[in-house]
Amino acid sequence: MAAESSVKVPRIKLGSKGLEVSAQGLGCMSMSAFYGQPKPEPDMIKLIHHAINTGVTFLDTSDVYGPYTNEILLGKALKDGMGEKVELATKFGVKIEDGQMAIHGDPAYVRAACEASLKRLDIDCIDLYYQHRIDTSVPVEVTIGELKKLVEEGKVKYIGLSEASASTIRRAHAIHPITAVQLEWSLWTRDVEEEIIPTCRELGIGIVAYSPLGRGFFSSGSKVVETFSEGDFRKLVPRLQPENLEHNTRLFERVKDMANRKGCTPSQLALAWVHHQGSDVCPIPGTTKIENFNDNIGALSVKLTKEDMAELESIASADAVKGYRCPTDMKTWETSDTPPLSTWKAVA
Incomplete structure (x- = not known):
C-alpha cells in the first residue's frame, strides 16, 4: 500500500x-552521482518541485555529488521563487583527486x-553547511x-x-554551535545509538x-541488487555482497x-521507525x-x-546484520578524530 502524497x-x-x-x-545524491548514471535533469527538477509542493522542503546535496553537478541541478530547480520555500543543506570536505576521495578541512x-x-x-547564503567528512590532519x-x-559574514546560516x-x-560545538549532525541511521545501522546520538541530545x-x-x-530486499547499474557504488557495500545478502534478506x-x-x-515501516526515534x-x-x-x-x-518498536528492534538488533555498512576504505565517524589544536599552532 503506497500512501498518497497528500500526507x-x-x-x-x-x-x-x-x-x-x-x-x-x-536526499538528492542519487539524482546525479554514485548510484549509476545521472538521471535526466527535467525529471529530477520535476521531482524536486513535487517534493517542495508536498511540503518536503529540506533538501540535501554536496559539492562532491557529480562532482558539482548535483548542486548545479538544485540551483536550476530552485529558480523563480522555489528557493524561498526550502531549507537547503550542502557539504564540503570531500574532493575527488586522481580517482580517489581526498578529505580537506583547512581554512583556505x-x-x-x-x-x-x-x-x-x-x-547568497547556505542554510545548513556540513563538513562532509572530517579531515584528520586538521584540528576540528x-x-x-x-x-x-x-556565518558572521552571512554566507552560512547554520553549521553541521x-x-x-x-x-x-x-x-566543534565548543567553537561554534553545531546545528545538526548527519549520520547513517536505520534499522540495520545502529552503532550511532551508543555514543553519538546521546552526545547530540546532550548538546x-x-x-x-x-x-x-x-x-x-528496505524497499525491495535482495531484489535491490538487480537494479544496480554500471558505476553504482552499492556494488561495493559489504552487506549487499552475496556472502551476506542471504542472511540479511531474512x-x-x-x-x-x-x-x-x-x-x-516495508520502506514506510523502516522510515517510521526512524521518525519514532524522536522529534x-x-x-x-x-x-x-x-x-x-x-x-x-x-x-x-x-x-x-x-510494542511495535520493541518488535522491530528485536528483528534488527545491533548484531543482526552481516557485513559493514559501507565500502571498508570509506571514511566514517569511527576514524574522524583530529589532532589537538596546539599541534596546528605549532606548525602554522
Missing part, C-alpha cells in the same frame, strides 16, 4: 539555534568550497573557526557535521539520518511481514522516482506502538 508533512526544529525544517527531507579550502557552492547553487577547531567566520565522532562533535544538536532505507534494501522478510500486518510498505530526528531518504517519494512520505502516517 501533511509536519515541521520540526533541528538543533537549538532556530533552524526549522520539514520532518522528512529529500573551506572558504573556497563555500564560495564555489554559493555560485553553483545561485544563492580550525575548520569550525573558518565556518564561524562564514557529517560522520563525526562524539569527541569531534564536542570539540542540543539535531540529527539527520541518511540512508534510512539501508541504501534501498531480516528484510521479517520487516516485510510486520509491514503487511501494519498495512504499509529531533529528520530522515532524508533519497529517490529519483515520484512514486517512491510518495511512498516515503506515507511513513509519516504510520504510527508505531511501544
Whole structure:
C-alpha cells in the first residue's frame, strides 16, 4: 500500500539555534552521482518541485555529488521563487583527486568550497553547511573557526557535521554551535545509538539520518541488487555482497511481514521507525522516482506502538546484520578524530 502524497508533512526544529525544517527531507545524491548514471535533469527538477509542493522542503546535496553537478541541478530547480520555500543543506570536505576521495578541512579550502557552492547553487547564503567528512590532519577547531567566520559574514546560516565522532562533535560545538549532525541511521545501522546520538541530545544538536532505507534494501530486499547499474557504488557495500545478502534478506522478510500486518510498505515501516526515534530526528531518504517519494512520505502516517518498536528492534538488533555498512576504505565517524589544536599552532 503506497500512501498518497497528500500526507501533511509536519515541521520540526533541528538543533537549538532556530533552524526549522520539514520532518522528512529529500536526499538528492542519487539524482546525479554514485548510484549509476545521472538521471535526466527535467525529471529530477520535476521531482524536486513535487517534493517542495508536498511540503518536503529540506533538501540535501554536496559539492562532491557529480562532482558539482548535483548542486548545479538544485540551483536550476530552485529558480523563480522555489528557493524561498526550502531549507537547503550542502557539504564540503570531500574532493575527488586522481580517482580517489581526498578529505580537506583547512581554512583556505573551506572558504573556497563555500564560495564555489554559493555560485553553483545561485544563492547568497547556505542554510545548513556540513563538513562532509572530517579531515584528520586538521584540528576540528580550525575548520569550525573558518565556518564561524562564514556565518558572521552571512554566507552560512547554520553549521553541521557529517560522520563525526562524539569527541569531534564536542570539540566543534565548543567553537561554534553545531546545528545538526548527519549520520547513517536505520534499522540495520545502529552503532550511532551508543555514543553519538546521546552526545547530540546532550548538546542540543539535531540529527539527520541518511540512508534510512539501508541504501534501498528496505524497499525491495535482495531484489535491490538487480537494479544496480554500471558505476553504482552499492556494488561495493559489504552487506549487499552475496556472502551476506542471504542472511540479511531474512531480516528484510521479517520487516516485510510486520509491514503487511501494519498495512504499509516495508520502506514506510523502516522510515517510521526512524521518525519514532524522536522529534529531533529528520530522515532524508533519497529517490529519483515520484512514486517512491510518495511512498516515503506515507511513513509519516504510520504510527508505531511501544510494542511495535520493541518488535522491530528485536528483528534488527545491533548484531543482526552481516557485513559493514559501507565500502571498508570509506571514511566514517569511527576514524574522524583530529589532532589537538596546539599541534596546528605549532606548525602554522
